[in-house]
Amino acid sequence: GAVVSQHPSRVICKSGTSVKIECRSLDFQATTMFWYRQFPKQSLMLMATSNEGSKATYEQGVEKDKFLINHASLTLSTLTVTSAHPEDSSFYICSASSQGNTDTQYFGPGTRLTVL
Amino acid sequence: GESVGLHLPTLSVQEGDNSIINCAYSNSASDYFIWYKQESGKGPQFIIDIRSNMDKRQGQRVTVLLNKTVKHLSLQIAATQPGDSAVYFCAESKGGSYIPTFGRGTSLIVHP
Numbered sequence: 476g477a478v479v480s481q482h483p484s485r486v487i488c489k490s491g492t493s494v495k496i497e498c499r500s501l502d503f504q505a506t507t508m509f510w511y512r513q514f515p516k517q518s519l520m521l522m523a524t525s526n527e528g529s530k531a532t533y534e535q536g537v538e539k540d541k542f543l544i545n546h547a548s549l550t551l552s553t554l555t556v557t558s559a560h561p562e563d564s565s566f567y568i569c570s571a572s573s574q575g576n577t578d579t580q581y582f583g584p585g586t587r588l589t590v591l
Numbered sequence: 592g593e594s595v596g597l598h599l600p601t602l603s604v605q606e607g608d609n610s611i612i613n614c615a616y617s618n619s620a621s622d623y624f625i626w627y628k629q630e631s632g633k634g635p636q637f638i639i640d641i642r643s644n645m646d647k648r649q650g651q652r653v654t655v656l657l658n659k660t661v662k663h664l665s666l667q668i669a670a671t672q673p674g675d676s677a678v679y680f681c682a683e684s685k686g687g688s689y690i691p692t693f694g695r696g697t698s699l700i701v702h703p
Contacts, residue, residue, distance in 0.1 A: 479634075481634075509690070516599050516698075517599075517696075518680060518693045518694065518695050518696050519635070519680070519693045520693075521690065521692075524690060566632075568634050568635070570634075570635075579637070579640075580691065581637075582627075582634035582635045582636070582637075583634050584633055584634045585632070585633060585634045587632070
């Protein structure tokens with residue numbers, strides 16, 4: 476149980492385009508979802524926290540107009556990287572926690588974004 | 592919280608040896624700690640957790656030790672196998688906040 480999926484697993488796009496990444500909880504209701512960014516050989520950096528039906532809370536230094544987060548249902552959150560640039564190339568990972576066990580986060584497999 | 596490192600420390604061991612991975616945390620208010628394993632190109636995988644009212648917890652081949660006095664956490668892996676090769680992250684959080692802060696990570700390399 477407690478599986479989180481991400482789609483796509485890899486995406487290559489041209490500079491200036493927008494890319495949407497989906498995060499789904501497959502067998503539980505995720506009241507809260509988190510989006511992380513990870514550069515090679517570095518730790519996970521929290522970008523934002525989203526609760527279903529409300530606006531996401533962004534960490535300091537993360538541009539909310541650049542990284543649009545939507546958490547429209549209890550099983551789906553999306554991250555849209557708008558007007559992507561090569562410096563946005565990274566590994567994006569989502570995680571989700573359920574109402575009944577808020578301490579535990581279940582991580583998705585990650586999405587590798589490459590912006591040319 | 593723990594600062595993000597710009598490079599990963601590496602631990603190399605021989606297959607069959609025991610491995611000890613260490614982590615220092617900075618928030619004395621943290622009361623929940625988790626170890627994650629991350630294989631290349633994949634998301635973190637939960638290994639074991641411990642709450643601050645304990646100083647030791649054992650799982651299958653893994654043991655987590657917590658020393659709140661010096662704010663130190665360790666992960667011990669018994670009889671390390673090549674499949675244990677990965678990056679290991681510790682994470683800390685304060686109960687109720689459910690937002691863990693990740694440590695810098697340690698790359699474990701197991702040689703056959």
